[in-house]
Amino acid sequence: MSTLRSSLMELINRLCPDLSPTAQAQLTIPMGTVNQIRQVFEERIRQHDYDPDITLINRALRNTDELIRQERTYAGQLRLTEAIGLHSLPSHLRDFLRDHDNLYRAAIRSRRLAGFAATSKDVDLFSNIKVRILNLWNTYSLRTISTTRSPSERKRIRKEPAFKKELLDCTDLLVDEIWRVIHRNFQIQALLPEETELENIGPDHIVDTFGSDITPPPAAAASMLNPPDENTKLYHTQRCCICLDTYTSHPAFKLETCGHVVGKSCLAAWLNSTATNATTCPFCRTELCTRRARRLSARTQALQTEQESLETCLKKALRIMQDVDRLANTIYGDGVDATLGAWTGDAVKEVNRRCCANGVMVGFRRDGRVALRWRLRRVEWARGGVVA
Ligand SMILES: [Zn+2]
Numbered sequence: 001m002s003t004l005r006s007s008l009m010e011l012i013n014r015l016c017p018d019l020s021p022t023a024q025a026q027l028t029i030p031m032g033t034v035n036q037i038r039q040v041f042e043e044r045i046r047q048h049d050y051d052p053d054i055t056l057i058n059r060a061l062r063n064t065d066e067l068i069r070q071e072r073t074y075a076g077q078l079r080l081t082e083a084i085g086l087h088s089l090p091s092h093l094r095d096f097l098r099d100h101d102n103l104y105r106a107a108i109r110s111r112r113l114a115g116f117a118a119t120s121k122d123v124d125l126f127s128n129i130k131v132r133i134l135n136l137w138n139t140y141s142l143r144t145i146s147t148t149r150s151p152s153e154r155k156r157i158r159k160e161p162a163f164k165k166e167l168l169d170c171t172d173l174l175v176d177e178i179w180r181v182i183h184r185n186f187q188i189q190a191l192l193p194e195e196t197e198l199e200n201i202g203p204d205h206i207v208d209t210f211g212s213d214i215t216p217p218p219a220a221a222a223s224m225l226n227p228p229d230e231n232t233k234l235y236h237t238q239r240c241c242i243c244l245d246t247y248t249s250h251p252a253f254k255l256e257t258c259g260h261v262v263g264k265s266c267l268a269a270w271l272n273s274t275a276t277n278a279t280t281c282p283f284c285r286t287e288l289c290t291r292r293a294r295r296l297s298a299r300t301q302a303l304q305t306e307q308e309s310l311e312t313c314l315k316k317a318l319r320i321m322q323d324v325d326r327l328a329n330t331i332y333g334d335g336v337d338a339t340l341g342a343w344t345g346d347a348v349k350e351v352n353r354r355c356c357a358n359g360v361m362v363g364f365r366r367d368g369r370v371a372l373r374w375r376l377r378r379v380e381w382a383r384g385g386v387v388a
Pocket residue numbers: 240241242243244245250262263266
């Protein structure tokens with residue numbers, strides 16, 4: 001007990017060096033209350049299957065101490081509640097302890113989830129990274145508790161290779177994913193036709209409803225004795241205006257509306273094509289029928305759908321990258337805002353390097369106006385791949 005009390009005093013000394021010895025003494029929490037807190041926390045540890053962890057108790061004490069530092073009148077209140085116990089502590093102190101306990105529980109949960117996500121094949125990439133980053137955030141928050149702004153704990157975390165490795169692993173996964181999305185999207189751009197590819201919907205136009213067949217000449221060839229009639233002349237001399245072939249190769253068809261003659265099979269293909277003027281006579285452009293309903297071709301549609309899902313993936317990846325950046329800079333930088341984008345910088349340069357090496361004309365450029373301070377742009381890679 002006396003070690004607890006003295007470590008508490010030590011903490012108070014460290015946190016409030018400017019307090020007079022009397023004021024510091026006043027801040028000491030009565031041991032009865034300390035014991036109550038210890039009991040409650042130990043009970044919670046038991047209930048929630050936590051690792052029996054003396055650091056939890058120490059943290060609770062440190063937080064109590066922090067509260068006292070901020071609201072100095074608590075010392076007196078706590079002294080009065082010595083015999084009563086945790087349940088009758090001032091409500092905001094009780095809430096604080098409960099929040100802290102919740103955070104601890106959340107941290108345990110996310111630690112388990114992160115362990116599961118890192119090893120399971122059933123977890124998708126983004127959930128995997130998200131839960132692992134959340135775990136790192138929780139670990140960090142739990143150990144520092146934002147209200148104490150404990151720089152020493154941050155220094156300790158900075159020196160832990162496992163923490164940094166986990167952060168780097170997550171970043172590498174994000175880089176791979178961002179690269180995959182950009183690369184595939186670039187491939188799709190090349191696959192998509194310049195003009196929108198359409199296909200017709202519903203039943204075909206029946207060509208017979210637009211006119212009538214012209215009877216082909218008899219098998220016997222025309223001769224001097226048997227001069228060619230009009231139809232025979234038509235079959236031998238005139239040509240279909242669509243395929244420019246004579247009607248000996250494909251039967252002729254006369255349009256009822258305008259009287260023009262075209263190859264029957266060519267007309268059928270024409271009227272059922274996706275061309276905008278496929279509703280007209282191919283010769284004189286007289287309107288013959290209404291347009292068939294069209295839609296994007298299945299291939300174009302599939303590519304566009306894939307593009308949309310890639311865009312969603314990219315947005316997600318960049319959002320998570322932002323979170324990684326924030327965490328990394330909170331721990332390894334000097335402050336969140338001052339170095340925003342610093343951690344991401346290396347990751348982004350790696351994506352750019354891959355784009356450049358593979359002739360993908362897209363890359364990240366610095367842009368202070370966007371959240372990550374990097375924006376994806378079309379770029380012409382210089383030889384050697386200089387990245388602005
Ligand atoms: Zn033809």
